[in-house]
Amino acid sequence: MQRYVLGQAPGIDQLRLEEASETELGMDGVRVEMRAWSLxxxxxxxxxxxxxxxxxPGLIPLSDGVGHVIEVGSTVTRFKVGDRVASCFFRDWIEGPLTPVKAKTALGGGVPGVLADRVVLPEHGLVHVPESLSDLEAATLPCAGVTAWNALIDTAVLRPGQTVLLQGTGGVSMQALGIAKAAGARVMITSSSNEKLERAKQLGAEATVNYREQPEWDRAAYEWTGGRGVDVVVEVGGADTLPKSLRSLTYGGNIAVIGVLTGANPEMPLPYLFSKNARMTGIYVGSRLQFEAMNRAIEQNKIRPVIDRVFEFEEAADAFRHMESGSHFGKIVISRKGPEAK
Ligand SMILES: NC(=O)c1ccc[n+]([C@@H]2O[C@H](COP(=O)([O-])OP(=O)(O)OC[C@H]3O[C@@H](n4cnc5c(N)ncnc54)[C@H](OP(=O)(O)O)[C@@H]3O)[C@@H](O)[C@H]2O)c1
Structure with a gap:
């Protein structure tokens, strides 16, 4: 088998593609021939x-991948040869609350990731892929998709007619756009690029604001909601955005705290939090049960993930460089075509 591993020193240029012997299957193991990954x-x-x-050094990176089952262990019941499957971000978080033990099983972090042509995972760490999606589309779901689902549906309990503020047009935000629209919400999205905002409008965003041209986008959010404030913020920005997210929120609103793109230590206007009876919840992807619930919603509502660009398996380092450039809109995907690629 072929796999990518981190080099001796940090850096995209250090990523190494190497030959390795096949991983042992084990009784509950599922061997997957990988077709697509996302960053x-x-x-x-x-x-x-x-x-x-x-x-x-030596870690196989990446949490998100999709492939076809080519072999199953003797106790496996949920999958058979030929099934299309996706990896779960946390290998051992099946259901219930996150615990320290489950948190240590993040693919491409606490345990080896999936950027290899063949991968073995225990059956409890895999889900069936929605029939309505291609392999490339399904590969965008395990981290960004489940995070957006957990934030909007399970944590903020989004209802039709509510308003959602999304930050930037990266992976999590574009997955959240698809889910929020399917849930009947109205969406405002921010971006550094007017061209990206135009594309977000075409995908259903009702309101847009360029956070470079209009750094006080919290005011724009307030005006957009007629002075009421938004019901839910999917907060991926961190230090620079969290204070504004609090200001843009309605009474009783929810902030799903997800990312730290602009830094991890915000100066918080705490009075906004208590005086608005607001809720702030940390989100760390989600469980397999949440992934499966999202997949049912994707099929039922024909939600389509947004793919920015597809790289070949041999071009994985270029895919990372593309993400580093920040020019992407939605998800960056890596592809490896096989005979039955969908
Ligand atoms: N807690 C979790 O479970 C979890 C899960 C997934 C991701 N995350 C975190 O969430 C963040 C986003 O992840 P991702 O994979 O979606 O990243 P991504 O695809 O690289 O998206 C990044 C995008 O964020 C936007 N952005 C950058 N600075 C911004 C700012 N100051 N205000 C608003 N938007 C800004 C940019 O959009 P424009 O180009 O449109 O300006 C950029 O393209 C990261 O910090 C990541 O680590 C956390």
């Missing part, structure tokens, strides 16, 4: 050694 901002941080303070 998350966290994977870029892992490769550059800026994620969680610990760089791990």
């Amino acid at each position: 998350n901002y966290r994977d870029l941080m892992v490769v550059k050694g800026t994620y969680g303070g610990r760089y791990q």
Whole structure:
């Protein structure tokens, strides 16, 4: 088998494609011939050694992948040869609340990731892929999709007619756009690019604001809601955006705290939090049960993930460079075509 591993020193240029012997299957193992992967901002941080303070030479990166089952262990009941499957971000978080033990099983972090042509995972760490999606589309779901679902549906309990503020046009935000529209919400989205905002409008965003041209986008959000404030913010910006997210929120509103793109230590206008009876909840992707619930919603509502660009398996380093450039809109995908690629 072929797999990518992190090099001795951090950096995209250090990523190495190497030959390795097949992983042992085990009784509950499922061997998957991989067809597609997607990148998350966290994977870029892992490769550059800026994620969680610990760089791990030799680690296989990436949490998100889709492939076809080619072999199953003797106790496997949920999958058979030929099934299309996707990896779960947390290998061992099946259901219920996150625990320290489950949190240590993030693919491409605490345990080896999936950027290899063949991967073995325990059956509890895989889900069936929605029939309505191609392999490339389905590969965008495990991290960004489940995070957006957890934030909007399970945590903020989004209702039809409510308003959602999304930050930027990256992976999480564009997955959230699809889910929010399917849930009947109205969406305002921010971006540094007017061209990206135009594309977001075509995908259903009702309101747009360029956060470079209009740094006080919290005011724009307030005006857009007629002075009421938004019901839900999907907060991926961190230090620079969180204070504005609080200001843009309605009474009883929800902020799903997800990312730290602009830094991790915000100066918080706390009075906004208590005086508005607002809720702020940390989101860390989600469980397999949440992934499966999202997949049913994707099929039923024909939600289509937004793919920015597709790279070949051999071009994985270029995919990381593309993410580093910040020019993407939606998800960056890596592809490896096989005979039955969908
Ligand atoms: N907690 C979790 O479970 C979880 C899960 C997934 C991701 N995350 C985190 O969420 C963040 C986003 O991840 P991702 O994979 O979606 O990243 P991504 O695809 O690389 O998206 C990044 C986008 O964010 C936008 N952005 C950058 N600075 C911004 C700012 N100041 N205000 C508003 N938008 C800004 C940019 O959009 P424009 O180009 O349109 O300006 C950029 O393209 C990262 O910090 C990541 O680590 C956390």
